Amino acid sequence: MVRFGYTLMTEQAGPRELVRFATEAERAGFDFEVVSDHYFPWLDEQGHAPNAWSVLGAVTQATERVELMTYVTCPIMRYHPAVVAQQAATVQLLSANRFTLGIGAGENLNEHVVGRGWPPVNVRHEMLAEAIQIIGGLFDGGYVNYSGRHFRVDSAKLWDLSEPRVPIATAVSGAQSVGLFAPMSDAMIAVEPDARLVEEWDSLRRAESAKFAQLPVCWDPDREAAVRRAHEQFRWFAGGWKVNAELPGPPAFAAATRFITEEDVAENIPCGPDVDPIVAAAKPFWEAGFTHVALVQIGGDHQDGFFSFARDHLLPALRRAAGH
Template identity: 90%
Template sequence: MVAFGYTLMTEQAGPRELVRFAAEAERAGFDFEVMSDHYFPWLDEQGHAPNAWSVLGAVTQATERVELMTYVTCPIMRYHPAVVAQQAATVQLLSGNRFTLGLGAGENLNEHVVGRGWPPVNVRHEMLVEALQIISELFQGGYVNYAGDHFRVDSAKLWDLPETRVPIATAVSGAQSVEHFAPLSDAMIAVEPDADLVGSWNSLHKAESAKIAQLPVCWDPNRDAAVRRAHEQFRWFAGGWKVNAELPGPSAFAAATQFVTEDDVAQNIPCGPDPDPIVAAAKPFWEAGFTHLALVQIGGEHQDGFVEFARDRLLPALNEAAN
């Protein structure tokens, strides 16, 4: 079975709106909800970046059924891993064991704000390995001391631990990240429908584990309007994650994507009122072995219409095609 999720995208809506969207998406029949964790939007046109963890606390009380997840939190600079572990345990308690901690090596866009520079990717992977070790040890209970190359922990303990340990899902993009993170994670996150990546993960992960991906879409009754909005707010997506992780702010993303056209965006993001292009774009993910796919509706002011469309047409079409 493939589960279909809804993305609470902090870059394009304020905190009150995100909580309302979460409740509406649950009522519409989405299986799970993921939330981005950003200090900046990708582009000025998106216009928002509330604190994800505060919003998640409210979402736990506005929903009852859907699984919740960060997609993703970076525990290596802006947050210390001991703080992330405390936040995750608290959200698990508030949600009644519906939370998965999604982690990744981060983007310069969000992490530069603490003024520590931006390490190369190999160093970020080393830091994430240490962060995963610290968080996992704290989830086990008891006092934790840790002295690594990048982090120290001095007599830390989580005093409010849920009965169900928080699952950890980690973002990977290639063989190196799979090798580092699969042994320390319960589930895999990736952005491309790469069957080889799934196979590499499975070879290192003995238990059956979730593979979670994300797909941007732009629903609108008018396809031309959807294409224009997707270009305005999501052209940053064209750079790919190796580029996106390095750029320092919205102005850099605007400059890097100044030559991306509306046609370029329309070829890569399904736009308009028809569910068939979305189903076609989603199909490679479950064919590659992904078990969970979260949809991103582009445009904060167009979530209500999208959720109604998902309830009446899109989710039935996806479930029929995948399940």
């Protein structure tokens, strides 16, 4: 059964608003919620970037049912993996075992702030593999000492741990990252509805695991207004993740997307008041084998109408189409 989620987009709303959105999304009937972990918004027009972990702590107390997840945290530069493990263990206890730690190799946009430069992707993958080993070791309990190429840990121990341990979901983009991270992870995260990724992931897993995807949408009663807003705030999405991971800040994204038109955005993001385009955009994910699809409603000031639309029309339509 496919589960449908809501994205707490830290780039487009402040912390108090995000906590309110979390409660409204739960009331609307979403199955899970994911939160982005950013130091910068993608574009100045989005205008926000509160700390995701602080928001998550509040969300655990404001919600009761929905599963929660970081989408995604980068445990290789801005955060040391031992710190991420402590944060995740704490959120899991606060949420009564509703939390999954979603991690990835990060973006220059958020990680450059600590002044360590930005390594190439193969090095970032090496760092992420070491980080998973450290985090997993801490989740297992006891003292952890680690000496790797990129990280050192000296007698670290988590004193407050949940049972069962926090699941780890890792972002992948191709065969190389699947081969590296599938044996080390509990679930998969990907941005494209690529059945080959799912098949390769499953071939390396002994047990079935969740596969998470994300889909941006821009609901609005006025389709033209939705297209304008999607272009203003989400045109960065057209660059693709290989490009997006390398750009250093909002001015770079503004420059890189200056020739992206409203028509370009509307071709790639469902915009307007209708259910059918969103269902059509989501369908390739579950057909490829994804088990979880998190929706992003574009525009921090345009969430309340979306929750009513999702409750009354969108979620029932998605579940019917997915064969629920």
